[in-house]
Amino acid sequence: MTPAAPDTWHAALDRLQRSAVPHVLATQVTSAGSTPREPGARMVITRDSIFDTLGGGTFEWQTISAARDYLQQQRYGFHLEAFSLGGRSGQCCGGFVNILLEVFAGVDAHVAIFGAGHVGREIVNLSAPLPWQRLWFDSRPNIFSDQDQQQPRTSFHKLDDARIQVADLPPNSHVLVLTHSHDEDYALIAALIERDDIASIGLIGSDSKWASFKGRLKRAGYAADTIERVRCPIGRIHDAKLHNKTPYAIALTAVTELLWLADTPPGPDTRGLAPQALQRLLDESSATSS
Incomplete structure (x- = not known):
């Protein structure tokens, strides 16, 4: 002690x-x-x-x-x-x-962000003032800058084993999957839907990407209701498509969506x-x- x-x-x-x-x-x-x-x-x-x-x-x-x-x-x-x-x-x-x-x-919520690309970085910047504990992952070496390391309430992790690192996430975490690799995205989604104590799962991508992932998950034996826990694309409001595809705009809708999801009384x-x-x-x- x-x-x-x-x-x-x-x-x-x-x-x-x-x-x-x-x-x-x-x-x-x-x-x-x-x-x-x-x-x-x-x-x-x-x-x-x-x-x-x-x-x-x-x-x-x-x-x-x-x-x-x-x-x-x-x-x-x-x-x-x-x-x-x-x-x-x-x-x-x-x-x-x-x-x-x-x-x-x-903190009000634990948010795990897989991916330190343009959208991931904007999500972290936009959510910095919120009372969330952020866990930020990426598989690429030296991806987190000195400026990134100054982010409040944020821990930084090298993504090297999706299944193990997903298993270590805190219960009731909200998770966003937006890595640079479709293979990494799929491995993370497959691991995440096996945990029934994850609060929400969001995946960046198009309708066609999600259709491909759903087909692979079904062929792998995952139940339909388990697969449907995934939101893809992230940040979709009332099923409307966002025409502004800039990283900032996507991140803004994703953080707005998380605000509603994490607002548990x-x-x-x-x-x-x-x-x-x-x-x-x-x-x-x-x-x-x-």
Whole structure:
């Protein structure tokens, strides 16, 4: 485990939110009896680092473990953890604390872009201000320039094995396939449609290219409903054909399409604490002050 970094929790929170790293803000919201710290104490937790402290001890490590479990399970939103400092925590303080865990995804969506040609580069440039984590792939050596390397929330990857690299994509990724090679495009599409947890699959190309790919996929034994998960061409609005074929125009429609596809409303557990958990907090706060 990485030792606690010298950053304060608020400095770490600012940096992690700007860099789109998944993280948890843990806040001590109520306490009763003897506790290591008072309500308002905070720490920030990532998958491999911790920043600041709630006072140490077993209950803090249990808080860290719970936070990382929520990150692993992608259970974003608000969660309440209760600790009796002598029971669950094994500590001798004898007090009681409630810890609020705010689990942040870091990004609104993961977008994988296969291809660093003209359209791929315009897609990355246009989507730079959006809260997306971009994974950018290309098989050609030295294709990513120094300027490319400055793109925010973007990781760069050498495409060398489509099946393995598709298997490593985060669940619920949105994927655009637009390499310089039809063979690479086909290998990627064949690998992508085998994953049922990919949020969307887009392929650049003409109707004739897609007809050819569909025929090959059917002959390879893929089911029709699996094949139809692929959008081709990308960025088609209401089945209208785009007459402006410049890379910028194609990228603009592709990013617009992704905005709709990635605009998933939050689940019910991301909008706040459950009423029962909130009532428990209010009851305990009232009991402590009386």
